[in-house]
Amino acid sequence: MYPENYRYTKEHEWVSVDGDTGTVGITHHAQSELGDIVYVDLPKVGAAVEKGATFGSVESVKAVSDIYAPISGEVVEVNGALSEKPETLNEDPHGSGWLVKIRLRNPEEIKQLMAAADYQSYVGS
């Protein structure tokens, strides 16, 4: 369920690191808890994000949820397809439902995040 090469937060985001860039999304567990996602609010390219601070929001039919940055850095790419097809977050949260790519300011931060097995047991089942 949870890709081995991703790292996870307690707030249910994931990050996948490739070189100096981390791709960030929300987890399967998060989308399942939210239900049908109808709107995604993301920062612009060039925005600075701080680990642990909110940088956007995801809205389901019922509720608004903040998204917290798992890592600090600068937004270098935003998944523009989500504004037309927010349901991608439900259908493929760990793949085409990625939210933003962030150029890491401090790669050491990655080590503070959970491995897949730890996240799996954190959310249970």
Add this chain to the structure above:
Amino acid sequence: MSQPATLKITPLSAAHRRLGAKMVDFGGWDMPVQYSGILEEHHAVRAAVGLFDVSHMGEIEVHGREAQALVNFAGTNDACKLKDGQVQYSGLLYDHGGFVDDILVHRISDTSYFLCVNASNQEKDFEYIRSLNRWTATVEFASERYAQLAVQGPKAAATLQKLTSAPLGAMKYYWFVDDTVCGVPARIARTGYTGEDGFEVYAAPEYAEKLWDAILDAGQESGIRPCGLGARNTLRLEAKMALYGHEIDATIRPFEAGLDWIVKMDKGDFAGRAALEKLRSEGVTRKLVGFEMRGRGIGRDGYEVHIDGAPAGWVTSGGPAPTLNKNIGLCYVPAALAEPGRTIHIIIRGQPVEAVTVPTPFYKRAR
């Protein structure tokens, strides 16, 4: 996730869990918010049929020779106009004109009325109606004697007809009959909270699961879906049906909420009438209007509304309208600014986002 033991449950709690429902604390009740997903459930009701457990709703019975006098004094609508077997939407008001609740009045006979009231207001309503009783009527808190299932959608009649000999096709909207459903004694009312055709079935709690299973079975060929409170809310919002605690509450008077049509000023005295008389002569200062988002974003319950850059009101209910593929909502604005077509701004996370006021209801079924 385990729920605190203090939550009240309906007789269908186990059935919901078996179906994999997501349960939430809804005003102290452990209720299903969704099964397969709010959007799918919403579309099932608009296109076919959905089944809701609304057993949390309250029931109050008024009996006796002077039952009609009490019911007619308690409610804003004219209960004397009702015939046996007819249902009427009405308001229950404080003396100051604000809502105690909105209710459905069913006339069984002129000495027997059955009121369906909101779950979170039921004890308050019961005490309030008792306090108004200067007649010989008896007021009974009957919620424990009833489970309530809502069968809603264009295929609701075909689904329910398989389980009852009551001639549903001949039953008009806002009428009811006491009959049986799959052998179980039941009150079948052609009412609902979805803007779609449908029925609300009241029966003893011990039969709730039998009814639930039988209706799901009967609706299978139509694609019936069990539906949660999530879809119930998106459906009622599209149809602009008021939700207590949102469009109406103790501070809101019927004329502000666009509910003039349930107030019959000429029927004689009723609770709140003097305050409404005064309000009518002074004129209302705020009105409930519908809006559609123009900018990106969803205006949600409680968000501030600005007009011409200044605070002007608040959103009572807002969210996606799955049938219309728009983001819609209802809000209070100054009465002088309440006409459709006005540009307003909803403050979403500190940012004003453009919306436009529109005529309501947002959705009206073809008849």
